[in-house]
Amino acid sequence: MPSLLKPSEIVHRLDEHVIGQDSAKRTLAVAIYTHFRRMTANAALDSVELSKSNILLIGPTGTGKTLLCETLARILDVPFVTADATSLAQTQFVGDEIEAILHRLVDRAEGDLPRAQRGIVFVDEVDKLKAIGGQARATSGESVQHALLKIMEGAPVRLRDGRHIDTTHILFICGGAFVGMERILTKTHTFGFISTSDGDDQQILERLNARIKPTDLLEFGLIPEFAGRLPIVTRLHDLSQDMLIRIMTEPRNALARQFTAMLQADGVELQIETEVFRQIAELAIEYKAGARSLRGIFEEMMTDVIYAIPDNPAIRRVTIRSLFEPAELTTAA
Ligand SMILES: Nc1ncnc2c1ncn2[C@@H]1O[C@H](COP(=O)(O)OP(=O)(O)OP(=O)(O)O)[C@@H](O)[C@H]1O
Ligand SMILES: [Mg+2]
Structure with missing residues:
Protein backbone atom coordinates (compact mmCIF):
# COMPACT_ATOMS: atom_id res chain seq x y z
CA MET A 1 0.00 0.00 0.00
CA PRO A 2 1.45 3.40 -1.00
CA SER A 3 1.93 5.94 1.75
CA LEU A 4 -1.34 7.42 2.91
CA LEU A 5 -2.11 10.86 1.47
CA LYS A 6 -3.53 13.31 3.98
CA PRO A 7 -6.88 14.93 3.10
CA SER A 8 -5.18 18.30 2.64
CA GLU A 9 -2.65 16.72 0.29
CA ILE A 10 -5.41 15.15 -1.76
CA VAL A 11 -7.12 18.56 -2.01
CA HIS A 12 -3.87 20.24 -3.10
CA ARG A 13 -3.35 17.67 -5.80
CA LEU A 14 -6.95 18.08 -6.99
CA ASP A 15 -6.46 21.85 -7.08
CA GLU A 16 -3.87 21.42 -9.81
CA HIS A 17 -6.52 20.14 -12.20
CA VAL A 18 -9.93 21.12 -10.92
CA ILE A 19 -10.90 24.75 -10.36
CA GLY A 20 -13.25 25.63 -7.48
CA GLN A 21 -15.67 23.04 -6.05
CA ASP A 22 -13.90 23.31 -2.71
CA SER A 23 -16.50 21.62 -0.56
CA ALA A 24 -16.76 18.65 -2.92
CA LYS A 25 -12.97 18.33 -2.90
CA ARG A 26 -12.81 18.33 0.88
CA THR A 27 -15.62 15.83 1.26
CA LEU A 28 -14.06 13.51 -1.29
CA ALA A 29 -10.62 13.85 0.26
CA VAL A 30 -11.89 12.96 3.73
CA ALA A 31 -13.91 10.03 2.41
CA ILE A 32 -10.93 8.67 0.51
CA TYR A 33 -8.63 9.14 3.47
CA THR A 34 -11.08 7.31 5.72
CA HIS A 35 -11.45 4.61 3.13
CA PHE A 36 -7.73 3.85 3.16
CA ARG A 37 -7.34 4.43 6.87
CA ARG A 38 -9.86 1.69 7.38
CA MET A 39 -7.69 -0.75 5.51
CA THR A 40 -4.23 0.23 6.68
CA ALA A 41 -4.89 0.69 10.37
CA ASN A 42 -6.78 -2.54 10.77
CA ALA A 43 -4.99 -3.61 13.93
CA ALA A 44 -5.94 -0.51 15.87
CA LEU A 45 -9.43 -0.41 14.49
CA ASP A 46 -10.16 -4.10 14.80
CA SER A 47 -12.72 -3.65 17.48
CA VAL A 48 -14.62 -0.76 15.88
CA GLU A 49 -14.82 -1.88 12.24
CA LEU A 50 -15.42 1.35 10.38
CA SER A 51 -18.03 0.81 7.73
CA LYS A 52 -17.70 2.03 4.20
CA SER A 53 -19.24 5.33 3.12
CA ASN A 54 -20.07 5.50 -0.55
CA ILE A 55 -20.36 8.94 -2.05
CA LEU A 56 -22.86 10.74 -4.24
CA LEU A 57 -21.68 13.71 -6.29
CA ILE A 58 -24.44 16.03 -7.42
CA GLY A 59 -23.91 18.97 -9.71
CA PRO A 60 -24.88 20.67 -12.95
CA THR A 61 -23.47 19.38 -16.23
CA GLY A 62 -19.92 20.33 -17.09
CA THR A 63 -18.89 21.46 -13.62
CA GLY A 64 -16.28 18.81 -12.92
CA LYS A 65 -17.85 15.63 -11.54
CA THR A 66 -16.15 13.26 -13.95
CA LEU A 67 -13.00 15.35 -13.93
CA LEU A 68 -12.79 15.16 -10.13
CA CYS A 69 -13.07 11.38 -10.16
CA GLU A 70 -10.60 10.89 -12.98
CA THR A 71 -8.11 13.16 -11.26
CA LEU A 72 -8.59 11.30 -7.98
CA ALA A 73 -7.87 8.00 -9.64
CA ARG A 74 -4.66 9.36 -11.10
CA ILE A 75 -3.31 10.80 -7.87
CA LEU A 76 -4.34 7.88 -5.68
CA ASP A 77 -2.74 5.14 -7.65
CA VAL A 78 -5.54 2.69 -6.97
CA PRO A 79 -7.45 0.71 -9.56
CA PHE A 80 -10.31 2.87 -10.74
CA VAL A 81 -13.07 2.31 -13.28
CA THR A 82 -15.95 4.38 -14.56
CA ALA A 83 -19.34 3.00 -15.46
CA ASP A 84 -22.29 4.73 -17.00
CA ALA A 85 -25.63 4.11 -15.33
CA THR A 86 -27.58 4.92 -18.50
CA SER A 87 -25.81 2.23 -20.47
CA LEU A 88 -26.40 -0.20 -17.62
CA ALA A 89 -30.08 0.59 -17.95
CA GLN A 90 -30.03 -0.13 -21.67
CA THR A 91 -28.69 -3.63 -21.39
CA GLN A 92 -30.83 -6.67 -20.83
CA PHE A 93 -28.26 -8.37 -18.70
CA VAL A 94 -27.38 -6.00 -15.89
CA GLY A 95 -25.62 -8.74 -13.98
CA ASP A 96 -23.23 -9.38 -16.86
CA GLU A 97 -22.53 -5.67 -17.25
CA ILE A 98 -21.75 -5.29 -13.57
CA GLU A 99 -19.50 -8.31 -13.67
CA ALA A 100 -17.75 -6.70 -16.64
CA ILE A 101 -17.18 -3.51 -14.63
CA LEU A 102 -15.59 -5.47 -11.80
CA HIS A 103 -13.57 -7.38 -14.33
CA ARG A 104 -12.17 -4.12 -15.67
CA LEU A 105 -11.26 -3.20 -12.11
CA VAL A 106 -9.29 -6.44 -11.77
CA ASP A 107 -7.61 -5.69 -15.13
CA ARG A 108 -6.63 -2.25 -13.86
CA ALA A 109 -5.08 -3.97 -10.87
CA GLU A 110 -3.19 -6.19 -13.29
CA GLY A 111 -4.98 -9.27 -12.05
CA ASP A 112 -4.14 -8.57 -8.42
CA LEU A 113 -7.44 -9.43 -6.73
CA PRO A 114 -6.70 -8.02 -3.26
CA ARG A 115 -5.66 -4.74 -4.90
CA ALA A 116 -8.84 -4.64 -7.00
CA GLN A 117 -10.87 -5.21 -3.85
CA ARG A 118 -9.63 -1.86 -2.55
CA GLY A 119 -10.42 -0.04 -5.76
CA ILE A 120 -12.87 2.71 -6.63
CA VAL A 121 -15.85 2.45 -8.99
CA PHE A 122 -17.41 5.62 -10.33
CA VAL A 123 -20.99 5.20 -11.55
CA ASP A 124 -22.00 8.25 -13.56
CA GLU A 125 -25.53 9.48 -14.34
CA VAL A 126 -27.34 7.65 -11.56
CA ASP A 127 -30.03 10.31 -11.75
CA LYS A 128 -31.13 8.70 -15.00
CA LEU A 129 -32.13 5.50 -13.20
CA LYS A 130 -35.65 6.67 -12.61
CA ALA A 131 -38.27 4.26 -11.34
CA ILE A 132 -41.42 5.94 -12.62
CA GLY A 133 -44.22 3.61 -13.65
CA GLY A 134 -45.55 3.27 -17.17
CA GLN A 135 -42.26 3.41 -19.03
CA ALA A 136 -40.39 0.48 -20.51
CA ARG A 137 -37.03 1.99 -19.52
CA ALA A 138 -38.24 2.78 -16.03
CA THR A 139 -38.47 -0.79 -14.80
CA SER A 140 -34.96 -1.46 -15.93
CA GLY A 141 -33.69 1.68 -14.19
CA GLU A 142 -35.01 0.31 -10.94
CA SER A 143 -33.52 -3.12 -11.49
CA VAL A 144 -30.16 -1.49 -12.17
CA GLN A 145 -30.43 0.18 -8.78
CA HIS A 146 -31.16 -3.18 -7.19
CA ALA A 147 -28.20 -4.77 -8.91
CA LEU A 148 -25.93 -1.90 -7.94
CA LEU A 149 -26.95 -1.79 -4.34
CA LYS A 150 -26.10 -5.42 -3.93
CA ILE A 151 -22.48 -4.87 -4.92
CA MET A 152 -22.29 -1.52 -3.11
CA GLU A 153 -23.27 -3.34 0.02
CA GLY A 154 -20.52 -5.88 -0.42
CA ALA A 155 -21.09 -9.19 -2.12
CA PRO A 156 -18.91 -11.83 -3.71
CA VAL A 157 -19.25 -11.64 -7.49
CA ARG A 158 -18.10 -14.46 -9.71
CA LEU A 159 -15.78 -13.37 -12.48
CA ARG A 160 -15.40 -14.90 -15.91
CA ASP A 161 -12.18 -16.60 -14.88
CA GLY A 162 -13.96 -18.38 -12.03
CA ARG A 163 -12.46 -16.26 -9.26
CA HIS A 164 -14.68 -14.32 -6.88
CA ILE A 165 -14.24 -10.64 -6.15
CA ASP A 166 -15.46 -9.35 -2.80
CA THR A 167 -16.90 -5.84 -3.14
CA THR A 168 -17.08 -5.10 0.59
CA HIS A 169 -14.17 -2.66 0.54
CA ILE A 170 -14.60 -1.25 -2.95
CA LEU A 171 -15.51 2.43 -2.73
CA PHE A 172 -18.44 3.49 -4.90
CA ILE A 173 -18.77 7.06 -6.05
CA CYS A 174 -21.98 7.87 -7.87
CA GLY A 175 -22.53 11.01 -9.90
CA GLY A 176 -25.46 12.77 -11.47
CA ALA A 177 -26.71 16.17 -12.50
CA PHE A 178 -30.05 15.83 -10.69
CA VAL A 179 -31.56 18.69 -12.64
CA GLY A 180 -34.05 20.57 -10.49
CA MET A 181 -32.47 19.64 -7.15
CA GLU A 182 -32.23 23.32 -6.17
CA ARG A 183 -35.96 23.68 -6.50
CA ILE A 184 -36.63 20.63 -4.33
CA LEU A 185 -34.22 21.86 -1.70
CA THR A 186 -35.82 25.27 -1.36
CA LYS A 187 -39.15 23.49 -1.04
CA THR A 188 -38.19 20.99 1.62
CA HIS A 189 -35.58 22.71 3.72
CA THR A 190 -35.22 25.83 5.71
CA PHE A 191 -33.60 25.68 9.04
CA GLY A 192 -34.35 28.82 10.98
CA PHE A 193 -31.74 30.29 13.27
CA ILE A 194 -31.78 32.51 16.27
CA SER A 195 -28.42 34.21 16.38
CA THR A 196 -26.34 34.84 13.28
CA SER A 197 -23.69 36.98 14.94
CA ASP A 198 -21.09 34.24 14.78
CA GLY A 199 -19.63 33.56 11.34
CA ASP A 200 -19.11 29.89 12.15
CA ASP A 201 -22.73 29.44 13.10
CA GLN A 202 -23.73 30.99 9.82
CA GLN A 203 -21.53 28.53 7.98
CA ILE A 204 -23.00 25.57 9.79
CA LEU A 205 -26.46 26.86 9.00
CA GLU A 206 -25.61 27.16 5.33
CA ARG A 207 -24.25 23.63 5.34
CA LEU A 208 -27.41 22.30 6.93
CA ASN A 209 -29.62 24.12 4.48
CA ALA A 210 -27.54 22.85 1.58
CA ARG A 211 -27.70 19.28 2.86
CA ILE A 212 -29.43 16.86 0.60
CA LYS A 213 -31.51 14.29 2.42
CA PRO A 214 -32.17 10.77 1.11
CA THR A 215 -35.82 11.75 0.73
CA ASP A 216 -34.83 14.51 -1.71
CA LEU A 217 -33.22 11.85 -3.88
CA LEU A 218 -36.41 9.80 -3.98
CA GLU A 219 -38.03 12.57 -5.98
CA PHE A 220 -35.58 11.71 -8.75
CA GLY A 221 -36.67 8.13 -8.82
CA LEU A 222 -33.93 6.67 -6.68
CA ILE A 223 -35.29 3.85 -4.56
CA PRO A 224 -34.83 4.28 -0.80
CA GLU A 225 -32.42 1.35 -0.46
CA PHE A 226 -30.15 2.81 -3.14
CA ALA A 227 -30.24 6.35 -1.77
CA GLY A 228 -29.60 4.90 1.69
CA ARG A 229 -26.33 3.37 0.56
CA LEU A 230 -24.95 6.76 -0.43
CA PRO A 231 -24.50 8.31 3.00
CA ILE A 232 -22.15 11.04 1.81
CA VAL A 233 -23.69 13.53 -0.55
CA THR A 234 -21.72 16.44 -1.87
CA ARG A 235 -22.58 19.11 -4.34
CA LEU A 236 -20.72 20.81 -7.13
CA HIS A 237 -21.74 24.32 -7.99
CA ASP A 238 -22.25 26.33 -11.14
CA LEU A 239 -18.98 27.83 -12.35
CA SER A 240 -18.69 31.61 -12.17
N1 LIG B 1 -14.12 22.69 -12.01
C1 LIG B 1 -13.46 22.49 -13.16
N2 LIG B 1 -12.14 22.76 -13.27
C2 LIG B 1 -11.47 22.57 -14.43
N3 LIG B 1 -12.04 22.11 -15.55
C3 LIG B 1 -13.35 21.81 -15.53
C4 LIG B 1 -14.12 21.98 -14.33
N4 LIG B 1 -15.38 21.60 -14.59
C5 LIG B 1 -15.39 21.19 -15.86
N5 LIG B 1 -14.19 21.32 -16.45
C6 LIG B 1 -13.87 21.02 -17.85
O1 LIG B 1 -15.07 20.68 -18.53
C7 LIG B 1 -15.06 19.34 -19.00
C8 LIG B 1 -16.34 18.65 -18.61
O2 LIG B 1 -16.37 18.44 -17.21
P1 LIG B 1 -16.87 17.08 -16.56
O3 LIG B 1 -16.79 15.99 -17.55
O4 LIG B 1 -16.17 16.88 -15.28
O5 LIG B 1 -18.39 17.46 -16.31
P2 LIG B 1 -19.48 16.68 -15.45
O6 LIG B 1 -19.71 17.48 -14.21
O7 LIG B 1 -19.09 15.26 -15.28
O8 LIG B 1 -20.76 16.84 -16.39
P3 LIG B 1 -21.91 15.78 -16.79
O9 LIG B 1 -22.95 15.87 -15.70
O10 LIG B 1 -22.45 16.32 -18.08
O11 LIG B 1 -21.26 14.45 -16.92
C9 LIG B 1 -13.84 18.70 -18.36
O12 LIG B 1 -13.19 17.84 -19.22
C10 LIG B 1 -12.94 19.88 -18.03
O13 LIG B 1 -12.11 20.17 -19.13
MG1 LIG C 1 -19.70 13.48 -16.17
Whole structure:
Protein backbone atom coordinates (compact mmCIF):
# COMPACT_ATOMS: atom_id res chain seq x y z
CA MET A 1 0.00 0.00 0.00
CA PRO A 2 1.45 3.40 -1.00
CA SER A 3 1.93 5.94 1.75
CA LEU A 4 -1.34 7.42 2.91
CA LEU A 5 -2.11 10.86 1.47
CA LYS A 6 -3.53 13.31 3.98
CA PRO A 7 -6.88 14.93 3.10
CA SER A 8 -5.18 18.30 2.64
CA GLU A 9 -2.65 16.72 0.29
CA ILE A 10 -5.41 15.15 -1.76
CA VAL A 11 -7.12 18.56 -2.01
CA HIS A 12 -3.87 20.24 -3.10
CA ARG A 13 -3.35 17.67 -5.80
CA LEU A 14 -6.95 18.08 -6.99
CA ASP A 15 -6.46 21.85 -7.08
CA GLU A 16 -3.87 21.42 -9.81
CA HIS A 17 -6.52 20.14 -12.20
CA VAL A 18 -9.93 21.12 -10.92
CA ILE A 19 -10.90 24.75 -10.36
CA GLY A 20 -13.25 25.63 -7.48
CA GLN A 21 -15.67 23.04 -6.05
CA ASP A 22 -13.90 23.31 -2.71
CA SER A 23 -16.50 21.62 -0.56
CA ALA A 24 -16.76 18.65 -2.92
CA LYS A 25 -12.97 18.33 -2.90
CA ARG A 26 -12.81 18.33 0.88
CA THR A 27 -15.62 15.83 1.26
CA LEU A 28 -14.06 13.51 -1.29
CA ALA A 29 -10.62 13.85 0.26
CA VAL A 30 -11.89 12.96 3.73
CA ALA A 31 -13.91 10.03 2.41
CA ILE A 32 -10.93 8.67 0.51
CA TYR A 33 -8.63 9.14 3.47
CA THR A 34 -11.08 7.31 5.72
CA HIS A 35 -11.45 4.61 3.13
CA PHE A 36 -7.73 3.85 3.16
CA ARG A 37 -7.34 4.43 6.87
CA ARG A 38 -9.86 1.69 7.38
CA MET A 39 -7.69 -0.75 5.51
CA THR A 40 -4.23 0.23 6.68
CA ALA A 41 -4.89 0.69 10.37
CA ASN A 42 -6.78 -2.54 10.77
CA ALA A 43 -4.99 -3.61 13.93
CA ALA A 44 -5.94 -0.51 15.87
CA LEU A 45 -9.43 -0.41 14.49
CA ASP A 46 -10.16 -4.10 14.80
CA SER A 47 -12.72 -3.65 17.48
CA VAL A 48 -14.62 -0.76 15.88
CA GLU A 49 -14.82 -1.88 12.24
CA LEU A 50 -15.42 1.35 10.38
CA SER A 51 -18.03 0.81 7.73
CA LYS A 52 -17.70 2.03 4.20
CA SER A 53 -19.24 5.33 3.12
CA ASN A 54 -20.07 5.50 -0.55
CA ILE A 55 -20.36 8.94 -2.05
CA LEU A 56 -22.86 10.74 -4.24
CA LEU A 57 -21.68 13.71 -6.29
CA ILE A 58 -24.44 16.03 -7.42
CA GLY A 59 -23.91 18.97 -9.71
CA PRO A 60 -24.88 20.67 -12.95
CA THR A 61 -23.47 19.38 -16.23
CA GLY A 62 -19.92 20.33 -17.09
CA THR A 63 -18.89 21.46 -13.62
CA GLY A 64 -16.28 18.81 -12.92
CA LYS A 65 -17.85 15.63 -11.54
CA THR A 66 -16.15 13.26 -13.95
CA LEU A 67 -13.00 15.35 -13.93
CA LEU A 68 -12.79 15.16 -10.13
CA CYS A 69 -13.07 11.38 -10.16
CA GLU A 70 -10.60 10.89 -12.98
CA THR A 71 -8.11 13.16 -11.26
CA LEU A 72 -8.59 11.30 -7.98
CA ALA A 73 -7.87 8.00 -9.64
CA ARG A 74 -4.66 9.36 -11.10
CA ILE A 75 -3.31 10.80 -7.87
CA LEU A 76 -4.34 7.88 -5.68
CA ASP A 77 -2.74 5.14 -7.65
CA VAL A 78 -5.54 2.69 -6.97
CA PRO A 79 -7.45 0.71 -9.56
CA PHE A 80 -10.31 2.87 -10.74
CA VAL A 81 -13.07 2.31 -13.28
CA THR A 82 -15.95 4.38 -14.56
CA ALA A 83 -19.34 3.00 -15.46
CA ASP A 84 -22.29 4.73 -17.00
CA ALA A 85 -25.63 4.11 -15.33
CA THR A 86 -27.58 4.92 -18.50
CA SER A 87 -25.81 2.23 -20.47
CA LEU A 88 -26.40 -0.20 -17.62
CA ALA A 89 -30.08 0.59 -17.95
CA GLN A 90 -30.03 -0.13 -21.67
CA THR A 91 -28.69 -3.63 -21.39
CA GLN A 92 -30.83 -6.67 -20.83
CA PHE A 93 -28.26 -8.37 -18.70
CA VAL A 94 -27.38 -6.00 -15.89
CA GLY A 95 -25.62 -8.74 -13.98
CA ASP A 96 -23.23 -9.38 -16.86
CA GLU A 97 -22.53 -5.67 -17.25
CA ILE A 98 -21.75 -5.29 -13.57
CA GLU A 99 -19.50 -8.31 -13.67
CA ALA A 100 -17.75 -6.70 -16.64
CA ILE A 101 -17.18 -3.51 -14.63
CA LEU A 102 -15.59 -5.47 -11.80
CA HIS A 103 -13.57 -7.38 -14.33
CA ARG A 104 -12.17 -4.12 -15.67
CA LEU A 105 -11.26 -3.20 -12.11
CA VAL A 106 -9.29 -6.44 -11.77
CA ASP A 107 -7.61 -5.69 -15.13
CA ARG A 108 -6.63 -2.25 -13.86
CA ALA A 109 -5.08 -3.97 -10.87
CA GLU A 110 -3.19 -6.19 -13.29
CA GLY A 111 -4.98 -9.27 -12.05
CA ASP A 112 -4.14 -8.57 -8.42
CA LEU A 113 -7.44 -9.43 -6.73
CA PRO A 114 -6.70 -8.02 -3.26
CA ARG A 115 -5.66 -4.74 -4.90
CA ALA A 116 -8.84 -4.64 -7.00
CA GLN A 117 -10.87 -5.21 -3.85
CA ARG A 118 -9.63 -1.86 -2.55
CA GLY A 119 -10.42 -0.04 -5.76
CA ILE A 120 -12.87 2.71 -6.63
CA VAL A 121 -15.85 2.45 -8.99
CA PHE A 122 -17.41 5.62 -10.33
CA VAL A 123 -20.99 5.20 -11.55
CA ASP A 124 -22.00 8.25 -13.56
CA GLU A 125 -25.53 9.48 -14.34
CA VAL A 126 -27.34 7.65 -11.56
CA ASP A 127 -30.03 10.31 -11.75
CA LYS A 128 -31.13 8.70 -15.00
CA LEU A 129 -32.13 5.50 -13.20
CA LYS A 130 -35.65 6.67 -12.61
CA ALA A 131 -38.27 4.26 -11.34
CA ILE A 132 -41.42 5.94 -12.62
CA GLY A 133 -44.22 3.61 -13.65
CA GLY A 134 -45.55 3.27 -17.17
CA GLN A 135 -42.26 3.41 -19.03
CA ALA A 136 -40.39 0.48 -20.51
CA ARG A 137 -37.03 1.99 -19.52
CA ALA A 138 -38.24 2.78 -16.03
CA THR A 139 -38.47 -0.79 -14.80
CA SER A 140 -34.96 -1.46 -15.93
CA GLY A 141 -33.69 1.68 -14.19
CA GLU A 142 -35.01 0.31 -10.94
CA SER A 143 -33.52 -3.12 -11.49
CA VAL A 144 -30.16 -1.49 -12.17
CA GLN A 145 -30.43 0.18 -8.78
CA HIS A 146 -31.16 -3.18 -7.19
CA ALA A 147 -28.20 -4.77 -8.91
CA LEU A 148 -25.93 -1.90 -7.94
CA LEU A 149 -26.95 -1.79 -4.34
CA LYS A 150 -26.10 -5.42 -3.93
CA ILE A 151 -22.48 -4.87 -4.92
CA MET A 152 -22.29 -1.52 -3.11
CA GLU A 153 -23.27 -3.34 0.02
CA GLY A 154 -20.52 -5.88 -0.42
CA ALA A 155 -21.09 -9.19 -2.12
CA PRO A 156 -18.91 -11.83 -3.71
CA VAL A 157 -19.25 -11.64 -7.49
CA ARG A 158 -18.10 -14.46 -9.71
CA LEU A 159 -15.78 -13.37 -12.48
CA ARG A 160 -15.40 -14.90 -15.91
CA ASP A 161 -12.18 -16.60 -14.88
CA GLY A 162 -13.96 -18.38 -12.03
CA ARG A 163 -12.46 -16.26 -9.26
CA HIS A 164 -14.68 -14.32 -6.88
CA ILE A 165 -14.24 -10.64 -6.15
CA ASP A 166 -15.46 -9.35 -2.80
CA THR A 167 -16.90 -5.84 -3.14
CA THR A 168 -17.08 -5.10 0.59
CA HIS A 169 -14.17 -2.66 0.54
CA ILE A 170 -14.60 -1.25 -2.95
CA LEU A 171 -15.51 2.43 -2.73
CA PHE A 172 -18.44 3.49 -4.90
CA ILE A 173 -18.77 7.06 -6.05
CA CYS A 174 -21.98 7.87 -7.87
CA GLY A 175 -22.53 11.01 -9.90
CA GLY A 176 -25.46 12.77 -11.47
CA ALA A 177 -26.71 16.17 -12.50
CA PHE A 178 -30.05 15.83 -10.69
CA VAL A 179 -31.56 18.69 -12.64
CA GLY A 180 -34.05 20.57 -10.49
CA MET A 181 -32.47 19.64 -7.15
CA GLU A 182 -32.23 23.32 -6.17
CA ARG A 183 -35.96 23.68 -6.50
CA ILE A 184 -36.63 20.63 -4.33
CA LEU A 185 -34.22 21.86 -1.70
CA THR A 186 -35.82 25.27 -1.36
CA LYS A 187 -39.15 23.49 -1.04
CA THR A 188 -38.19 20.99 1.62
CA HIS A 189 -35.58 22.71 3.72
CA THR A 190 -35.22 25.83 5.71
CA PHE A 191 -33.60 25.68 9.04
CA GLY A 192 -34.35 28.82 10.98
CA PHE A 193 -31.74 30.29 13.27
CA ILE A 194 -31.78 32.51 16.27
CA SER A 195 -28.42 34.21 16.38
CA THR A 196 -26.34 34.84 13.28
CA SER A 197 -23.69 36.98 14.94
CA ASP A 198 -21.09 34.24 14.78
CA GLY A 199 -19.63 33.56 11.34
CA ASP A 200 -19.11 29.89 12.15
CA ASP A 201 -22.73 29.44 13.10
CA GLN A 202 -23.73 30.99 9.82
CA GLN A 203 -21.53 28.53 7.98
CA ILE A 204 -23.00 25.57 9.79
CA LEU A 205 -26.46 26.86 9.00
CA GLU A 206 -25.61 27.16 5.33
CA ARG A 207 -24.25 23.63 5.34
CA LEU A 208 -27.41 22.30 6.93
CA ASN A 209 -29.62 24.12 4.48
CA ALA A 210 -27.54 22.85 1.58
CA ARG A 211 -27.70 19.28 2.86
CA ILE A 212 -29.43 16.86 0.60
CA LYS A 213 -31.51 14.29 2.42
CA PRO A 214 -32.17 10.77 1.11
CA THR A 215 -35.82 11.75 0.73
CA ASP A 216 -34.83 14.51 -1.71
CA LEU A 217 -33.22 11.85 -3.88
CA LEU A 218 -36.41 9.80 -3.98
CA GLU A 219 -38.03 12.57 -5.98
CA PHE A 220 -35.58 11.71 -8.75
CA GLY A 221 -36.67 8.13 -8.82
CA LEU A 222 -33.93 6.67 -6.68
CA ILE A 223 -35.29 3.85 -4.56
CA PRO A 224 -34.83 4.28 -0.80
CA GLU A 225 -32.42 1.35 -0.46
CA PHE A 226 -30.15 2.81 -3.14
CA ALA A 227 -30.24 6.35 -1.77
CA GLY A 228 -29.60 4.90 1.69
CA ARG A 229 -26.33 3.37 0.56
CA LEU A 230 -24.95 6.76 -0.43
CA PRO A 231 -24.50 8.31 3.00
CA ILE A 232 -22.15 11.04 1.81
CA VAL A 233 -23.69 13.53 -0.55
CA THR A 234 -21.72 16.44 -1.87
CA ARG A 235 -22.58 19.11 -4.34
CA LEU A 236 -20.72 20.81 -7.13
CA HIS A 237 -21.74 24.32 -7.99
CA ASP A 238 -22.25 26.33 -11.14
CA LEU A 239 -18.98 27.83 -12.35
CA SER A 240 -18.69 31.61 -12.17
CA GLN A 241 -17.17 33.71 -14.95
CA ASP A 242 -13.95 34.00 -12.96
CA MET A 243 -13.71 30.26 -12.51
CA LEU A 244 -14.30 29.66 -16.20
CA ILE A 245 -11.46 32.07 -16.99
CA ARG A 246 -9.21 30.21 -14.56
CA ILE A 247 -10.17 26.89 -16.17
CA MET A 248 -8.96 28.20 -19.53
CA THR A 249 -5.66 29.40 -18.17
CA GLU A 250 -4.55 27.72 -14.92
CA PRO A 251 -4.63 23.91 -14.99
CA ARG A 252 -1.62 22.14 -16.39
CA ASN A 253 -3.43 21.25 -19.58
CA ALA A 254 -5.61 24.37 -19.75
CA LEU A 255 -6.84 25.37 -23.21
CA ALA A 256 -4.62 28.45 -23.40
CA ARG A 257 -1.56 26.36 -22.53
CA GLN A 258 -2.44 23.70 -25.08
CA PHE A 259 -2.74 26.16 -27.93
CA THR A 260 0.31 28.11 -26.83
CA ALA A 261 2.35 24.93 -26.94
CA MET A 262 0.90 23.98 -30.30
CA LEU A 263 1.83 27.30 -31.92
CA GLN A 264 5.18 27.25 -30.22
CA ALA A 265 5.97 24.09 -32.12
CA ASP A 266 5.73 26.22 -35.27
CA GLY A 267 7.87 28.94 -33.73
CA VAL A 268 4.88 31.22 -33.20
CA GLU A 269 4.12 33.08 -30.00
CA LEU A 270 0.45 33.23 -28.96
CA GLN A 271 -0.86 36.26 -27.08
CA ILE A 272 -4.46 36.30 -25.89
CA GLU A 273 -5.67 39.36 -24.04
CA THR A 274 -7.66 39.02 -20.81
CA GLU A 275 -10.73 40.52 -22.46
CA VAL A 276 -10.93 37.52 -24.78
CA PHE A 277 -11.12 35.06 -21.88
CA ARG A 278 -13.84 37.21 -20.37
CA GLN A 279 -15.83 37.07 -23.60
CA ILE A 280 -15.45 33.32 -23.96
CA ALA A 281 -16.53 32.75 -20.35
CA GLU A 282 -19.57 34.94 -20.91
CA LEU A 283 -20.61 32.91 -23.93
CA ALA A 284 -20.05 29.65 -22.04
CA ILE A 285 -22.38 30.84 -19.28
CA GLU A 286 -25.01 31.55 -21.93
CA TYR A 287 -24.64 28.04 -23.34
CA LYS A 288 -25.36 26.54 -19.90
CA ALA A 289 -23.06 23.55 -20.28
CA GLY A 290 -20.58 24.53 -17.60
CA ALA A 291 -16.97 24.44 -18.71
CA ARG A 292 -17.85 22.03 -21.47
CA SER A 293 -18.49 24.72 -24.11
CA LEU A 294 -15.15 26.43 -23.53
CA ARG A 295 -13.22 24.13 -25.84
CA GLY A 296 -15.61 24.57 -28.78
CA ILE A 297 -15.59 28.35 -28.55
CA PHE A 298 -11.83 28.39 -28.12
CA GLU A 299 -11.20 26.12 -31.07
CA GLU A 300 -13.51 28.12 -33.29
CA MET A 301 -11.57 31.24 -32.40
CA MET A 302 -8.29 29.55 -33.28
CA THR A 303 -9.42 28.02 -36.58
CA ASP A 304 -8.44 30.91 -38.88
CA VAL A 305 -5.11 31.31 -37.11
CA ILE A 306 -4.19 27.64 -37.34
CA TYR A 307 -5.29 27.68 -40.97
CA ALA A 308 -3.09 30.63 -41.82
CA ILE A 309 0.15 29.74 -40.04
CA PRO A 310 1.43 26.87 -42.22
CA ASP A 311 0.94 29.05 -45.32
CA ASN A 312 2.92 31.93 -43.81
CA PRO A 313 6.15 30.67 -42.26
CA ALA A 314 7.11 34.28 -41.58
CA ILE A 315 4.47 34.64 -38.85
CA ARG A 316 6.16 35.03 -35.49
CA ARG A 317 3.37 36.23 -33.26
CA VAL A 318 -0.41 35.97 -33.07
CA THR A 319 -2.29 38.49 -30.95
CA ILE A 320 -5.97 38.06 -30.16
CA ARG A 321 -7.61 41.15 -28.69
CA SER A 322 -11.27 40.23 -29.01
CA LEU A 323 -13.34 37.18 -29.82
CA PHE A 324 -15.15 39.29 -32.40
CA GLU A 325 -12.16 40.68 -34.30
CA PRO A 326 -9.65 38.94 -36.54
CA ALA A 327 -6.39 37.97 -34.87
CA GLU A 328 -3.35 40.15 -35.50
CA LEU A 329 -0.56 38.27 -37.27
CA THR A 330 2.93 39.68 -36.84
CA THR A 331 5.61 38.50 -39.23
CA ALA A 332 9.36 38.56 -38.77
CA ALA A 333 10.98 41.79 -39.89
N1 LIG B 1 -14.12 22.69 -12.01
C1 LIG B 1 -13.46 22.49 -13.16
N2 LIG B 1 -12.14 22.76 -13.27
C2 LIG B 1 -11.47 22.57 -14.43
N3 LIG B 1 -12.04 22.11 -15.55
C3 LIG B 1 -13.35 21.81 -15.53
C4 LIG B 1 -14.12 21.98 -14.33
N4 LIG B 1 -15.38 21.60 -14.59
C5 LIG B 1 -15.39 21.19 -15.86
N5 LIG B 1 -14.19 21.32 -16.45
C6 LIG B 1 -13.87 21.02 -17.85
O1 LIG B 1 -15.07 20.68 -18.53
C7 LIG B 1 -15.06 19.34 -19.00
C8 LIG B 1 -16.34 18.65 -18.61
O2 LIG B 1 -16.37 18.44 -17.21
P1 LIG B 1 -16.87 17.08 -16.56
O3 LIG B 1 -16.79 15.99 -17.55
O4 LIG B 1 -16.17 16.88 -15.28
O5 LIG B 1 -18.39 17.46 -16.31
P2 LIG B 1 -19.48 16.68 -15.45
O6 LIG B 1 -19.71 17.48 -14.21
O7 LIG B 1 -19.09 15.26 -15.28
O8 LIG B 1 -20.76 16.84 -16.39
P3 LIG B 1 -21.91 15.78 -16.79
O9 LIG B 1 -22.95 15.87 -15.70
O10 LIG B 1 -22.45 16.32 -18.08
O11 LIG B 1 -21.26 14.45 -16.92
C9 LIG B 1 -13.84 18.70 -18.36
O12 LIG B 1 -13.19 17.84 -19.22
C10 LIG B 1 -12.94 19.88 -18.03
O13 LIG B 1 -12.11 20.17 -19.13
MG1 LIG C 1 -19.70 13.48 -16.17
